[in-house]
Amino acid sequence: MPAVKMARTDLPKAYHMKHPGPLNSTRLDYVEIPEVVSDHVILPAGKNLHDAIIEAAKTLGGECGTASINGGEFSKTRFTTGGPAREGKSANYTFIRDLADKQILMGTCSFGFAEDAPHFVHCHARFVSSNQSTEMGGHLFAPDCIISEPISAQINVFIGASITKRASEETLHAIFEIDKHAPPQLSDEFGREYFIRVHPNEDLPIALENFCKEHGIENAIIGASLGSLNAPALSMRGDIQKVSSVGTEAISFNGEVMLNENGKHTASILTNLVDEAGTEFCGYLIKGHAPICITAEIYLMEVKDPSVLATMRQVRDASY
Numbered sequence: 001m002p003a004v005k006m007a008r009t010d011l012p013k014a015y016h017m018k019h020p021g022p023l024n025s026t027r028l029d030y031v032e033i034p035e036v037v038s039d040h041v042i043l044p045a046g047k048n049l050h051d052a053i054i055e056a057a058k059t060l061g062g063e064c065g066t067a068s069i070n071g072g073e074f075s076k077t078r079f080t081t082g083g084p085a086r087e088g089k090s091a092n093y094t095f096i097r098d099l100a101d102k103q104i105l106m107g108t109c110s111f112g113f114a115e116d117a118p119h120f121v122h123c124h125a126r127f128v129s130s131n132q133s134t135e136m137g138g139h140l141f142a143p144d145c146i147i148s149e150p151i152s153a154q155i156n157v158f159i160g161a162s163i164t165k166r167a168s169e170e171t172l173h174a175i176f177e178i179d180k181h182a183p184p185q186l187s188d189e190f191g192r193e194y195f196i197r198v199h200p201n202e203d204l205p206i207a208l209e210n211f212c213k214e215h216g217i218e219n220a221i222i223g224a225s226l227g228s229l230n231a232p233a234l235s236m237r238g239d240i241q242k243v244s245s246v247g248t249e250a251i252s253f254n255g256e257v258m259l260n261e262n263g264k265h266t267a268s269i270l271t272n273l274v275d276e277a278g279t280e281f282c283g284y285l286i287k288g289h290a291p292i293c294i295t296a297e298i299y300l301m302e303v304k305d306p307s308v309l310a311t312m313r314q315v316r317d318a319s320y
Helices: 049-059 204-214 306-318
Strands: 028-032 035-043 065-070 073-080 097-114 117-129 135-140 146-149 151-159 163-167 174-178 193-198 220-229 233-236 239-242 248-259 265-274 280-285 292-302
Touching (some): 028 174, 028 204, 035 049, 049 117, 049 146, 049 151, 065 220, 073 117, 097 135, 097 174, 097 220, 117 220, 117 265, 135 248, 135 265, 135 280, 151 220, 174 193, 174 292, 193 204, 204 220, 204 248, 204 265, 204 292, 220 265, 239 280, 248 292, 248 306
Parallel strands (some): 097 163
Antiparallel strands (some): 028 193, 035 151, 065 097, 065 151, 073 135, 073 146, 097 117, 117 135, 163 174, 193 292, 220 248, 220 292, 233 239, 248 265, 265 280
């Protein structure tokens, strides 16, 4: 269903979903990561996406983290999209789609351990067929996506911190949760790094602004991050759009949290979304109109030099 353009003052109240299980009293979980090893890697042809990501992470010394992927091709792509209530859940996946000869354009992954398997790769991506111009996207079934042309990836491996996919009592979905860890012992001279999980119905910009305020973070970059949103509102070059679908899959969250001239934290979050039909939307999240559907998995990097954020914002905004 297409987004509806409207004035900011005419936006309806944010849609908050009632999930089937007991409300988790904690609405944001986080871990300060002692060390992150980031590197550019090439995911080779012949591997499935799941194995290629995990093997690349292991070569960098870990098994949990996040990644951004670009380019390359799959000879087989299996994916789905988020949609309305089904099977006792307030939001669920739509039907599974199998496609051949799909070119991946851009995607984001979180990866780690799982209760029912050694590892799990949570990946959202957008792509276009090799013989069509229509872009699509959604949640990839990483073990069933076979790489036919090498994929370029920027991978961030967590050292001393881990995440595990577990069943959520609140949503009845299996999602990444943060394992218990001792406080980090390394210096934060160049800025602290966090993996953050934001729970359902929390507004993402507000949640990250509050997190930075509570932890004394003046400026931070939002790295490779993904999740799902309920009927969010987006802004792009002055146009306001209200996406009507619940369970929209966020292929990526990018941006920053900065102190403004009044000394208040302000989050600027650019997102690429796909609705239940696989239609893509792009824009900046409007605070107060960006409630989480199932989860948001956020990689947040504190930046001590605010000029770094200003430069990154200029480069990003020039691309949109």
